[in-house]
Amino acid sequence: MRLLLSNDDGIHAPGLAALYEALRDVAEVHVVAPESERSAVGHAITISNPLKTKKVSRNGDFFGYAVDGTPADCVKLALSALLPEPPDFVISGINLGPNAGISVLYSGTVSAATEGTILGIPSMAISLNTFKDPIWDTAQKTAREMVLRLQQDGLPQNTLLNVNVPNITFEQVKGTRVTKMGRSRYIETFERRTDPRGNVYYWMDGELALLEDPEDTDLQALADGFVSLSPLSFDLTHHAALPHFEKWRNAVVGAAGVSS
Ligand code: MN
Numbered sequence: 001m002r003l004l005l006s007n008d009d010g011i012h013a014p015g016l017a018a019l020y021e022a023l024r025d026v027a028e029v030h031v032v033a034p035e036s037e038r039s040a041v042g043h044a045i046t047i048s049n050p051l052k053t054k055k056v057s058r059n060g061d062f063f064g065y066a067v068d069g070t071p072a073d074c075v076k077l078a079l080s081a082l083l084p085e086p087p088d089f090v091i092s093g094i095n096l097g098p099n100a101g102i103s104v105l106y107s108g109t110v111s112a113a114t115e116g117t118i119l120g121i122p123s124m125a126i127s128l129n130t131f132k133d134p135i136w137d138t139a140q141k142t143a144r145e146m147v148l149r150l151q152q153d154g155l156p157q158n159t160l161l162n163v164n165v166p167n168i169t170f171e172q173v174k175g176t177r178v179t180k181m182g183r184s185r186y187i188e189t190f191e192r193r194t195d196p197r198g199n200v201y202y203w204m205d206g207e208l209a210l211l212e213d214p215e216d217t218d219l220q221a222l223a224d225g226f227v228s229l230s231p232l233s234f235d236l237t238h239h240a241a242l243p244h245f246e247k248w249r250n251a252v253v254g255a256a257g258v259s260s
Helices: 014-023 072-084 099-106 108-117 135-151 218-223 239-248
Strands: 003-005 028-034 053-058 061-067 089-096 121-129 161-163 175-178 184-193 198-210 227-230
Touching: 003 014, 003 072, 014 028, 014 089, 014 135, 028 072, 061 072, 072 108, 089 108, 089 135, 099 184, 108 121, 108 161, 121 135, 135 161, 161 218, 218 227
Parallel strands: 003 028, 003 089, 028 061, 089 121, 121 161, 175 227
Antiparallel strands: 053 061, 161 227, 184 198
C-alpha cells in the first residue's frame, strides 16, 4: 500500500509527524505538505506564482517535500510531478483542531483530501478536536484503523471520508459514529487594535456556536466522545432545491434561443 500524506498545518507540524509514525509500518509513506501553516485556506490553488519545493529531513532521514503552496497545490503537484507512482490513498492531517460543521468549507485539511478525490484517489482527512494539549495517540490509532478499513473496503466513487477524533484517551473513546456535516459554525468577533504607528487593524477571533443540529452530526459525535466519520461529496448542487427553479428554465432566452 502506498500513501500520500499532506496537511494544512505545515510540513513541520507535530500532527503530520504523528500521522507518519502511525502509518509507516503498514504502508509506503510519501509526504508532500505546505512549507508553512496554511490552515483555513479552503480549496485555494496557486496560479500566479511558481511552486517552489524543498526536501525536508526529520531525525536525519528524508521526510518529504515542502511546497510553498496550499494543501490542494501539494496534492496536485505530488500526483503529477513528485511521486514516482500514484498512491493508493491520500491521507490529510492529523489536523490540530476539528474540521466539523461549517468549518469543513474553510478547511485546508479537508481540501487536500477533496483534491485527492477529484484526481481519482480515495482520500481521507483526519482532525483532532482540540487546539491545545493534543492526545495524538488517539488520533494515531484511529488513523491506522481507518487506513486498514480503506484498504479492505475502499470508498464509494466521488466520496471523501472526513474523520474527526475526540481529544480524549483511546480508552475513553465511546465508539464510532457515521455522521452528517452539521450546520454549527464559528461566530466571529473582530478585535480592533492599534499598531505602534497608530494604524488600526483587526484580528479575527470566534466562538463555536452550536446551532440546533440533529443528533447525528459530526460535532455532536465529538461532544459525546465518539469518533466521527462523515462521507463528503464535492457536488455542491442542492438536488432537493432543483424543483424550485423549474419555472426559471427559460428566464433568459436570446435571439438564438428556443423557448419551450
Ligand atoms: Mn490546520
